Amino acid sequence: MLTKATDILGVQVQKALAELYQLNVELNTISFQQTKKEFEGDFTLVTFPYVKASKKGPEQTAEEIGNYIKTHCKELISFNVVKGFLNLLLSNDYWQSFFAEILKIENYGIIKANATSPLVLLEYSSPNTNKPLHLGHVRNHLVGYSVAEILKANGKRVSKTCIVNDRGVHICKSMLAWQKFGNGETPESSGMKGDHLVGKYYVAFDKQYKKEIEELVAQGMSKEEAEKKAPSMLEVQAMLLKWEDGDSEVMNLWKTMNSWVYAGFDVTYKKLGVDFDSTYYESNTYLLGKDIVEEGLKKGVFFKKDDGSVWIDLTAEGLDQKLVLRADGTSVYITQDIGTAALRYKDNPDVTQMIYTVGNEQDYHFKVLFHILIKMGYAWAKECYHLSYGMVELPEGKMKSREGTVVDADDLLQGMYETAEATTSELGKIDGFSEEEAANLYRTISLGALKYFILKVDPKKKMLFDPKESIDFNGNTGPFIQYTHARIKSILRKAEYTFNKSDVVATTTLHEKEKELICLMHELPNVIQEAGKTYSPALVANYVYELSKAYSQFYNVPELNIVREENAAVKKFRLALSYKCSEVIKTGMKLLGVEVPERM
């Protein structure tokens, strides 16, 4: 069992409060912060909350608690009090034995799931089949994938799932345009990636449609009417009806074009390194919600208006009335979502939570959806969670596909790859790499830069991306962390170090920078837990950066040279410390979906 410093101290504080002031508090309410650099100590207890019970000033209270711990706890070597802050300093012996303890733990920080662990269903990606993926999707993919990894590390079983929006008016638009202007063009004949080819016709439709509207408006029609009566729009609607009737020609075209898109998506998914355990298609699920709405009508969850449309009244919940079925009996988005949720539950009866990775523009939608599911009486509905993330904005504002201000995912990846290639060959450190190894490395670095760049910011917040300024490789970046890892590996190679569980590692002196590294590693389980609780990869990203930075500082202290250290025990300790750092960096980066190279 791991003897975490905060656990040891927490118990002591608890006892101190009970014995000194007859105050009984729960262990988990006692929290420590890392002592600020200006003060001496490892952890700090804020004593203001306890002055009521002690009936003494904050300083005296701190003093008394400090004294109590000092006499009862051998790990505590000294303490000091500044105002109401009690700074606790642990002995080097403690930190060394703590390090020896974690050194032996494989996959330190990770809680492994087993067959009986809670099952979480996490939806992400949710693409449309009418256009290629862009930067917004990339954030979705990276956040979704990383949160899945983080939840796994918290001992959960996670099943990643994807819903493909493969039907509707917008899909018919690209189909119609292809029929009209395509001349039988295919991905093979054009050499274009399938999703880009279909996207091209989606744009072509829009162009044609706009032209028609302009003409009609010029003839004196109002803009609104023109939008409804433009010939292309009428054709699209006719096509949608045919699709719903299962017209074989339309169905064939639909299947063909969708298959192009899927092939294109697969390439992008693979490049990004994301995957799914299951995929649902809206074309299969869009009718499912209707039965549930019927059922809800009987239960009185929904009500019918005079025109026959079905609604739910959420005014008591602070929302308003919401349409769930149109007057003509057709479903709206939320009808589908109700159906899909129910189907997923049916497919995974032991699921304990469903998570939806969807942009924050849908915040309202999911509030409504979850309320409906709860009112329908589904036990699992309370555990639904909308993993909402902010939009990625460009310097000129939001991305708009119609205005051509979209950053295409494939272009972005390609650009990153080229930057990685240029930077790496400029530095000239990978002599002896085969072409394949080099290509692999460029891929690793470019993905690392991109993923870290996106994941280091809190998902809830909107973020800014400037395509003109390429993503940095220096400072607080993915490549910096990857570099730190590669550098450690290089040292270990040079020193011919191989990790051995039974090695005894200790040093008589513990340098401040060495201790800092151990303290940081002490935090890893907390960080992973907190990241899981708040669904925030950013916490992991920031942590790994802190650790990498601390390692670089340690590395740059001349008297802490590892390879040239003559004292064998000290050398071994520093090697083991470095080794464990590289492991923790690797673990953290894996939670972000980023690989770390041995050399770069």
Added chain:
RNA sequence: GGUUAUGUAGCUCAACUGGAUAGAGCAUCGCACUACGGAUGCGAAGGUUUGGGGUUCGAAUCCCUACAUGACCA
């Protein structure tokens, strides 16, 4: 108009959820190479945390208000 987010250094982001003198990176300027990998380290400069009130031992964080931006709902 209603609801809801967000507003922190020139720029991009942190701040352990109410704690000590608000921290990093980039950009700028200045250092450190007999280097275990310089994709590095050290230092300087840069802040009235959008403005104004309040709550308390203590506020970037909570409340009220104004402004700005975005998103949803009509």
